[in-house]
Structures are given as structure tokens and as C-alpha cells.
Amino acid sequence: MTKQQANWSPYDNNGGTCVAIAGADYCVIAADTRMSSGYNILTRDYSKIIQLADKSVMASSGFQADVRALQKVLASRHLLYQHQHNKQMSCPAMAQLLSNTLYYKRFFPYYAFNVLGGLDNEGKGCVFTYDAVGSYERVGYSSQGSGSTLITPFLDNQLKSPSPLLLPAKDAVTPLSEAEAIDLVKTCFASATERDIYTGDKLEIIVLNASGIRQEYMELRKD
Amino acid sequence: MFRNQYDTDVTTWSPAGRLFQVEYAMEAVKQGSAAIGLRSKSHVVLACVNKSNSELSSHQKKIFKVDDHIGVAISGLTADGRVLSRYMRNECINYFYSYESQLPVGRLVVQLADKAQVCTQRSWKRPYGVGLLVGGLDESGAHLYYNCPSGNYFEYQAFAIGSRSQAAKTYLERKFETFMESSRENLIKDALFALRETLQGEKLTSSTCTIAVVGVGEAFHILDQETVQALINEFEIAGEEAPADEAAAPDQADDSESSATAADQVTPSDPDVAPMDM
Numbered sequence: 084m085t086k087q088q089a090n091w092s093p094y095d096n097n098g099g100t101c102v103a104i105a106g107a108d109y110c111v112i113a114a115d116t117r118m119s120s121g122y123n124i125l126t127r128d129y130s131k132i133i134q135l136a137d138k139s140v141m142a143s144s145g146f147q148a149d150v151r152a153l154q155k156v157l158a159s160r161h162l163l164y165q166h167q168h169n170k171q172m173s174c175p176a177m178a179q180l181l182s183n184t185l186y187y188k189r190f191f192p193y194y195a196f197n198v199l200g201g202l203d204n205e206g207k208g209c210v211f212t213y214d215a216v217g218s219y220e221r222v223g224y225s226s227q228g229s230g231s232t233l234i235t236p237f238l239d240n241q242l243k244s245p246s247p248l249l250l251p252a253k254d255a256v257t258p259l260s261e262a263e264a265i266d267l268v269k270t271c272f273a274s275a276t277e278r279d280i281y282t283g284d285k286l287e288i289i290v291l292n293a294s295g296i297r298q299e300y301m302e303l304r305k306d
Numbered sequence: 307m308f309r310n311q312y313d314t315d316v317t318t319w320s321p322a323g324r325l326f327q328v329e330y331a332m333e334a335v336k337q338g339s340a341a342i343g344l345r346s347k348s349h350v351v352l353a354c355v356n357k358s359n360s361e362l363s364s365h366q367k368k369i370f371k372v373d374d375h376i377g378v379a380i381s382g383l384t385a386d387g388r389v390l391s392r393y394m395r396n397e398c399i400n401y402f403y404s405y406e407s408q409l410p411v412g413r414l415v416v417q418l419a420d421k422a423q424v425c426t427q428r429s430w431k432r433p434y435g436v437g438l439l440v441g442g443l444d445e446s447g448a449h450l451y452y453n454c455p456s457g458n459y460f461e462y463q464a465f466a467i468g469s470r471s472q473a474a475k476t477y478l479e480r481k482f483e484t485f486m487e488s489s490r491e492n493l494i495k496d497a498l499f500a501l502r503e504t505l506q507g508e509k510l511t512s513s514t515c516t517i518a519v520v521g522v523g524e525a526f527h528i529l530d531q532e533t534v535q536a537l538i539n540e541f542e543i544a545g546e547e548a549p550a551d552e553a554a555a556p557d558q559a560d561d562s563e564s565s566a567t568a569a570d571q572v573t574p575s576d577p578d579v580a581p582m583d584m
Contacts, residue, residue, distance in 0.1 A: 155403055159399045159400075159403050162395075162399050163395070163396075163399060166371065166392075
């Protein structure tokens, strides 16, 4: 009698790609809006991005049911924090909370690949990148999801100074201006859409800076 | 009422059918400083007197935000009030997590009342020594409830609890019929007048009171000191008599003249009161 294997998986991968870039006084967070399952498209208009606090925005690719559950848990925890501390959570604080929340389910993980972007306590842009069980690091830029293998090497090449490949990074954040960073993000997604079948339809871009938060959309190839 | 053989624990009935420990807990509420609530069709105002242990200490926090649509003012054992506020906040957060909508106020107060009742029927517990004025908004409109240590709760148009609350209640009883249709500003004005009644001559300034508002399109929040002081000055209630009836316009014109001269003598020495424009 051979060992029975599970013929049902609690997980599914809904695909998609997320990117975040930190600047001197801004942060750009972007994700495509395609949701897939296998070779099918479930919808072309699903947001993977959520604003968790005044200065923290999270983009997550992977299994969207787990992503949604994770978003709800973080939103509740943030509300509790506001009641107790009478202020919003800072981005670094939210980064730690996200890490702890992910590790809490170490033995039945959230199938979520997250990128947290925002402004730190000094108003500088910050990006935190995660694996599925909460290991995280503050970086100058990051990409997660099905298109990340296509985008990350391109960002390494374009954003030379904050690249961790120099070890340590020469600059903590990119010296690019906000407009240049947004343009770079659009270029990344246009290219990734060409080769990654799970990335496309529409690009949602969130820009966080001292004047507040802004949202932009760009059409992507629908094939 | 006090010191008899049936008041040792909460699980002992008296021959007259009373639970003395519960009644003693209600006494604790009467000892706390005053808290007042009023509501209209669209708004609820909570107001309370700031009490501090001594001149050196800060005053106790008596109004707590529970959620965007619910707030609570307490009177009695502040520690018990804080614990219950934390419970209420958790309930609201969990409800929103499950149903993605706001917990109706009526449901929250029932849960709170049931929680209080448990403490009246366990020998190893004691009743909560705090009365709560819960003000909130839900689909059925604006509501004000009073939860007491006995586990009872009632809905009110307006109510006052704590020490010298009877003076405020007398004022509210005179005016309550107008509250339902009241505007937000008039509701706050009536809250300030009622609060002043409990001060028995002490000056009403923004440092002696705390006001909070929740309403349609307005999340629960505590008004900051400048706003409160401006309202006090506007309604000229720092030391003046409350208008006896609604035909107050000519009265207020006279009041402003006399209060201007009165304030003239007072403001130079009192740093808490914003200087009145002459």
C-alpha cells in the first residue's frame, strides 16, 4: 500500500507582478490587475494593492484569497494600534507587523509574496520585500510575483546605486525623480507583459509622497 | 442601606430581594465626575467634566473612541471603564473583520450588558464599578444608551451620570423635547449648558470639560480645546444664565454686553480662557 498523496491543494496561484521603488521623498508601488488561475483569466480588473496606513501601501501577488485574508488581519491590527497609541502606524512598524503576521502562520503559510512601500519616519521613501513566511529586508526597490524574474535584473541594471548587488548598496534609495521612477515602472511592466503570460491587462500605480497619495493607471497588453 | 449581613458577596440575596454588592457598584458610578449625553436624529454629543487627583496631575480620560461610529463616556472606576472600552473596541474590530460592516450600537450595548451581568452572578467576580454612556450611529439612526453595573441598559434622548448629575438632568428634562430636531451646534450648546449645571458655580472653560461628537458624515472624535473654548465663548456660557426659553435672541444680545464686562475683569488673570473680542 503506497503512501496516499494529497489530490487537493489548499493553494492556488493567481499570478501577477508587483514592483516598488523608493525615492528620496516619495515611493512608487505598482502592480498589474490581472487575476488568473492556470491558463485562464479570472478577471482583468483586480487590485493587488491596499493602503494599510497613512504612509504604508502593500502590494501582494500569489494566492489572492490568502492575500485578502492577510490584508484584513493587518487592517484590524492597525485599527487596534490607532486606538491604543492615538496615531497611525509608521511604515517600519507596519513592516515588522507584516513579518510577524506572516511567520505566525509558518506551518500553513499565507501564499502571498509581498512588497511594502511607504515613507519612513523621516519622510524618505522605503520599500520592504518579503518571502511567504515573513523574512524581510529594507531595500531601495523590489519586485515580486510571476514577472519578478524578468523585472528584477532590469531594475538592477537601471537603478545601479541602490542595488544590493554592490553589497552594501551605494545609496539607500534611488536618486531618480518621482516622474522618472514612474516612467521606469511603466517600462518594466510593458516589458514583463510581453513575456510573462500572467502579467498584463492594466497597471495600477500608487505614488506616496509628502503631499499625500495618488493613483494612476496604464493599459497593458491583454493577451 | 449599608453595612448589613447580606452585602458580603454578590451571590447573596437580601430578604428584600436585593443584591447589595450590585447596588454598591452603582454607588461607585454616582461618585465619579459627571458625564452627559444627548442625541438628535443625526448626532450624539458626549460631554464630561475633567477631574484630576490634584493640581499637579493630569485629568482622567473619560471619553473613549470605540469605533468611527461609536464612542463612550464613563463615570466611576476609570480602570474598569478602560477595560470595557478595550472590549468594545475589540468587538467592533472583530465584527468588521467578519461582516465588513459596522457593528450596530444596539448589538454592542447588549453584549456589554451581558458581560456586566456575568459579574453579578459569579462568587469569584465583582461587578464593574463604572457607568457607560454609549453614543453611536447605525442604520437606524443616532442612539444614546446607558449601561450600568447591574447589567441593565436603557436608551435615552439625553442623560447624565456621576456626581451632581441631577442638576444636569433637571436642565435636560426641561429641554429634551427639542433635541430630536436640534442642529449639531445647538446640541453641543445644550451639552455645555447641562455640563455647566453640574459645576455649581465653578467656571466652565475648555480645560474643565471634554466634548465629543459623532454624527451622520462625521466620525466620532473629541473636540480640541480651542474649538471647545470658542464654542463656550460663542454661547457666552462662561458665567451667564442659560436662556430660559427659545426666544433667547434678545436675551443673548443683553448677555453679551454684561458678559463682556465680566470677562474683561476675569481674562487677564486666566490663561485658559481665550481673550474675548470686544
